[in-house]
Amino acid sequence: MLAGIRAGMARQADRRRGAPPPAKPIPVIPARATAPGIDVVDLFHRQVLEAKATLEVVASRSDVPAAVARYLTARNAPAQIRLAPDRRIADLPWANAPLLETATGRSHGMDATSVTPAVAAVAETGTLVLQSSAETPTTLHFLPDHHVVVIGRDQIVGTYEQALARIVRDADGGLPRTINFVTGPSRSGDIGKVLLMGAHGxxxxxVILVDEAL
Known part of the structure; x- marks a missing residue:
């Protein structure tokens, strides 16, 4: 009993000194993204398709412009695209796809297609984690009809908890003002129980998944 009292007093003293509490394991539900032997890249791919989004895997960053062009051609979409000013997107070799007409910056609602990076991708639900910044304007995430997100293989994590930990780890000068978790295209069945695509975005x-670090 005395040992228990001494341990309790020691914990109180640690709190008074500002010592951080011991780390506790984070319970993850569902556990499908953390089970032994799980390939998070494969799980992410399957969950993206389950959410009614589309995905193409390319070997390297230089293949991204051609992949964007293929996506637009297959859907008979305009060749004009709005790029996030983030270097991971703006510095891609867009000259490799000469039929594309690129502009950079925030969207004002007239762009058919935007191309942006993501902070992370969550395998358990096929979710993209997007943040607001001068380099990744939130308008690009929601205003165009087509949103193309380019991610690197190393950005895929198993769980939301891991994605949030990555945001905190990479925060330089403070957390972003807005973080959005996007799973599939926008849709709503609120009115008359009729599924409407593009209801809120x-x-x-x-998704263009680059099989290397972006």
């Missing part, structure tokens, strides 16, 4: 969500 893009009608189409396409």
């Amino acid at each position: 893009p009608k189409h969500l396409h």
Whole structure:
């Protein structure tokens, strides 16, 4: 009993000194993304398709412009695209797809297609984690009909908890003002129980997964 009292007093003293509490394991539900032997890249791919988005895997960053062009051609969409000013997107070799007409910056609602990066991708639900910044304007995430998100293989994590930990780890000068978790294209069945695509954002969500670090 005395040992228990001494341990309790020691914990109180640690709290008074500002010592951080011991780390506790984070319960993850569902556990499908953390089970032994799970391939988070494969799980993410399957969950993206389950959410009615589309996905193409490319070997390298230089393949992204051609992949964007293929996506637009297959859907008979305009060749004009709005790029996030983030270097991971703006510095891609867009000259490799000469039929595309690129502009950079925030969307004012007239763009058919935007191309942006993501902070992370969550395998358990096929979710993209998007943040607001000068380089990744939130308008690009919601105003165009087509949202193309480019991610690197190393950005895929198993759970939301891991994605949030990555945001905190990479925060430089403070957390972003807005973080959005996007799973599939926008849709709603609120009115008359009729599914409406593009209710609150893009009608189409396409993921280009680069099989290397972005």
